[in-house]
Amino acid sequence: MGLLVKPYLGCNIKCKYCYEGPLRNVKEPQLDYDLDAVVNTIRENKKTAPSIGLHGGEIFCIPNKHLEILLKETYKYGESVGIQTNATLIDDEKIRLLKKYNANLGISWDGPGELCSARPGTEKVGEIIDKVMSKGISVGMIIVVSEANAGTKAKREKLKKWVYKLSKEKGIDARFNPCYNDKELELSPKKRVSVYLDFAKFFLENDIRWSPFTDIIRALQNSKNKVCTFSGCDIFCTKSATSVMGDGSITNCMRTNEEFILLRDKKEYDTRLEILRETPIKYGGCKGCKYLEMCTGGCPTATIDDDWRNRTSWCDVWYALFQYFENVLKMTENEQLYSRDKKGDEKEKKEIHSHEDQTKPGGHGDYSAHINKLKE
């Protein structure tokens, strides 16, 4: 389980679609965390956590001296720490700390210009990305796909060009996460299937291996190494994310907490999958769906009627993508999917299998700091 350290849930930009927004509306977060308690919880849980990340809110809102305590603590364990951030508060002092403690960044940004209109105040993040990369800091990204950056054909073309540049020119890997926390910004059900299929084709043609498309291929190949969305997540014990709160308590993925923070159950259950297997599709289940064991009903926080006992409200998109990639796999007769250059086939196969342990669980959808590290 990845340990996501979230001492402060406040944020300097407060994007409208942020899944922590409802919690902030109930109670405005304060910088009142107990660092000793946080550090103790990290120590107690480090052994069972394969990775550790500083998360938020916006983690760079906390004072640098507190940031350094957390970086120092995680650095002790001999692995680099990941930091998920909106990047707007990165300055020279923060870069110095990142370098000192061998940290890598996961940057959440939806693109340059009008593409980032859902993330006010992030217009200069492109420059910041260039700057931190020039200092040798590894960067992964989360791009939230919404009306703001994919709502029109023109925006989608801009987004594709930017994605191509990130992947091919800068060598950045990213998660291409759907926006499902804001009804105005979420792609409408009418267009989202065609939009996502269009993106799937684009990623395939350009050999860009980003989540969720790679996760769907892995799921079709029965790999356990796939994003939490398709891993049968238990909403009361989210195995991909162990979130450490500012008081040192442990909760689940923050998408599960809306009006209050519910602490994490110690034991994981398969109850949701049991329900979905037995409940007919017309009543919100997945009975009879050929992709159920691969898709696992999707994220339990993005479901029909907002009830985790139903399947995902994005079933139309996921089903279409599973079908699309299944057809591609059939056509290639299980040849390496992305290898169109026959000379490169064997080399590419070896590379992929050396990077991705197919037996290990995959990552958390809201954390991208380690994506690029995995390639090294």
Add this chain to the structure above:
Amino acid sequence: MVESFVRLMPKQGFQEWPSLMGDMAELCRETEYRLVKDGYRKATTLHIEDRNYKELMERINKDGLIYTPILKAAYSEGFIHEHKEAKEGEPFYWYGCVTKTYKEGQEFKKADGSAEQKKPNHIKLGKLLGYPECCIDYFNKKFPQNWDPIWIEKSGRVCGYPECNRLLRYFGVHITWHFSCSPVCEKTKEEGKKWFSVMKEMDKELAEKIYNLLSKSMTWDSYHGVVQIETPYFVGLSRTFPYLEKKRVINWEVKKK
């Protein structure tokens, strides 16, 4: 149908509640036993596992009571609505009843029917367990329709007495042990007074915490065979009767005096 289970997760700031609920459930079990010992009711059910067999049987003997084993039941986690016979080699517990006399124990066993795989006589069982007649009648009629019959015609805002509140039954916390026929059943309220006084004799502070908890607003949300109960302190889950097409939600509030 989902596997039987029960879970309880505290909200941030209320970390002590899973342990506190365990203490409350223990007091509720003790109260049930005590009411038979004191002769207030004729019978109570009791599950005996291998690990606590010696301790419980010695206590029953010492108290001059009778334990009648009914079924060697298959072990299951959490709330169940029927006992299934354990197969050879399976983990098991003894399902049985505690009574004052051998005769009452045999009457209970016969009415229960599980040993002979017969349908239970709910009316006879209810009388032996000391439940109000109106609630016995309600259970007898509703149980065949819904094996978790919490006021099955009701949904939305429901006001009632804490003594009638069975929404936390999956975690073993309640004042009375039967399904009340109504959230404002006066007979249940009367029974509850006696039960509550016995509870207070054993642990006044904890008994009052139980009463206060059952008086709090809470939501009981049943859908697809899983019920989710939210209180101000925790969220609990259990297997339940499966509402397939539409969920049933009870927003519980205590009836003002």
